[in-house]
Amino acid sequence: MSIILLIVGVSGSLLQAQDKYTTNQPSIKLTTGKESGKWQFNIYMEKADQATAWIDLNNNGTYDKGEEKIKFNVLYKPSITAKTITIYGKVTGFFCSYNTLTDIDVSKNNHLTSLFCDENKLTQLDVINNTKLKKLYCNGNNITTLKLPDNNELEELYCFANNLSSIDLSACNSLKELYCNQNNIERLDVSNCRMLIELSCDRNRLTALDISKNVELTKLYCFSNDLSVLSLSTNKNLIELYCRQNKLTSLDLSENTELTNVVCSENSLNSLDVSKNTKLAELDCSVNKLDKLSVTDNGQLMAVYCFSNRIQTGEFARLLTSLADRNGSGQGEIFVIDTKDTGEQNHCLTDDITKAKQKNWNIYDWQAANNNGKNPYEGEKGSSIQHTVLENSVSVYPIPARSILNIRLPYSLSGKSLTVTDASGRVVISSSVCLSKGLLDIGSLVNGIYFLRIGDEVIRFIVQK
Incomplete structure (x- = not known):
């Protein structure tokens, strides 16, 4: 009789547990490409909701004893016993990076505010139903299709290093950080993202980029595209600009007085005026077609990269003269020439380099990035006589x-x-x-x-x- 009562008691307890840990609640479904090993994720939910949460670890569609033993708010690493699992409960924050995921279904959990599914094997991601989502990190996958909610609260979207050819941001009115770099995007419309502060769209296939409506922008990384024009007149809060490896023939920085870092190398710039950018600390305008450069108004400059241009001895003398005196402060660095570049047309004389050294500047030969470009350069022999072209003379x-x-x-x-x-x-x-x-x-x-x-x-x- 006691054995029967025990069995009945155990069965009753299991039934009660199954009534408590049901499938009739929000869920997240995961599928991995791994055959064995361990899952690793962080699960966040309100304290009151944790009591009914469980994970169907064996994918049998029903609760089994022990599946409710979840570690919340820390890294949880249960063993892989099935390639597909389902997490039941009102999950608000979910971190499932580095799980070799081939699929994730979050459509049945509209409580999510943060989803980190980066560095997996996903080919598509649908978060249309997740209208409360504020942070989405899905970078480092193989995603070709990304579906965002029509009405969303997204503030951070990191979808870089995928295979996206397009992305619809028309409903992303709250977006502050967008990192969609390293994709195959040919057209990017951020006109509705009026709160955007950081934009990284580098290493795509962009031929145009309109950021005139993004007046809050402080960081812009648009390098390694096919841009021939870049207008920054309305982006007065810009602090960092990286637009190297494009097809720019001109660059107007007169309205961007907050800039501290400018990298515009490997373009086709014929001129560059940084006189308004008095907060500039780093300037890389190497590998262009510049025949002169002045940094007279840039007293905070610490690094200048101007090798592989067309700056001749007279203009180089003026450039080195315009460098701020850094005695008593951090040593400055200027990379004036690349002797490994067969197309190098810069010429800098020893006398002028000596004068720059006296102002606490190191003068370097880039040498195709050998030694990180820090190869001391002494200049060409000769005096720094200014060569002036008279009207009818050579x-x-x-x-x-x-x-x-x-x-x-x-x-x-x-x-x-x-x-x-x-x-x-x-x-x-x-x-x-x-x-x-x-x-x-x-x-x-x-x-x-x-x-x-x-x-x-x-x-x-x-x-x-």
């Missing part, structure tokens, strides 16, 4: 020259024949000049004295290697 520099001779001449001589003779009068170079400023390759010449003839003008120069 000038050349540097003197002495090494491999490239820079030629400045008036338009009246453009197209005239050009010859270089050695001291004996033998013609060693014959060419023509079609621009008012040109470059002549003299790499084949040996050390010595030479004469450049253009029209009636004769200029003496020295080659010293």
Whole structure:
């Protein structure tokens, strides 16, 4: 009789538990690609709701003893006994990163405010029913389709490193942080995201980007796209700008007076005015087509990258002179040349570099990023005489020259024949000049004295290697 009563008691307790731990409550369903090992997730829910929560760990569709023993608000790592499990209860915050998930269904839990399902194997994600969601981190998957709620409260959306070709943000009126970089997005409309503070859309396929409505923006990372135009006139709160590796021919920063970091390298910029950006601490304008740069008004600058441009000795003298005196403060760094770049057209003289060093600046040769670009550079031999082009005269520099001779001449001589003779009068170079400023390759010449003839003008120069 006692055994029967015991069995009845146990059965009754199980039935009571099954009445308590039901499937008739909000749920989240997960499927992993792993055959064994452990799950790992953090589950957050209100204290009052934890009493009825449980996890169907064996995927049999019903409660079994022990499945209610959940660790809340800490990393919970139950063993994998089935590839699909269901979490029952009013989960508000769920962290399930690094589980090799191939599917996640959160459509039956509209209590979620935070979902972190990053670094898995998901190919699609549907959160249409999760209208209370404020934070969604689904980066590092293989997602091609992301469905967001029509009316949502999203403030943080991190969906970078996926395979998205588009993303609908029309209902994201509360969005403050958007990281959709490293996808295949060709068009991005953030016009309704008026509260946006941080935007990272780099490494996509964007040919245009309109951020005129995003006046609260402080950080913009749009590098490695196909942008030919970037208008920042309304983004007066911008602090960080990374727009390198695009197709920009101009960049107006006159309205962005809060900028501290600007990286606009690897574009086609012919000029750059940073006179209004007095808070600038780092400027990278390397690998462009700049023939001059002034940082006279940038007293807080600590790092300048300007290698692989077209800045000649006279303009480089002015640039180094314009550097702030950093004696008594942190040492500055300026990367003036890349001797590993065969297209390098910068020329900087030893005298000018010495003057910059006296103001507590380190002068570096980038050398294709060898040693992180920090290769001390002493400059080209020669004095820092300013070469001024008179209306009807020709000038050349540097003197002495090494491999490239820079030629400045008036338009009246453009197209005239050009010859270089050695001291004996033998013609060693014959060419023509079609621009008012040109470059002549003299790499084949040996050390010595030479004469450049253009029209009636004769200029003496020295080659010293």
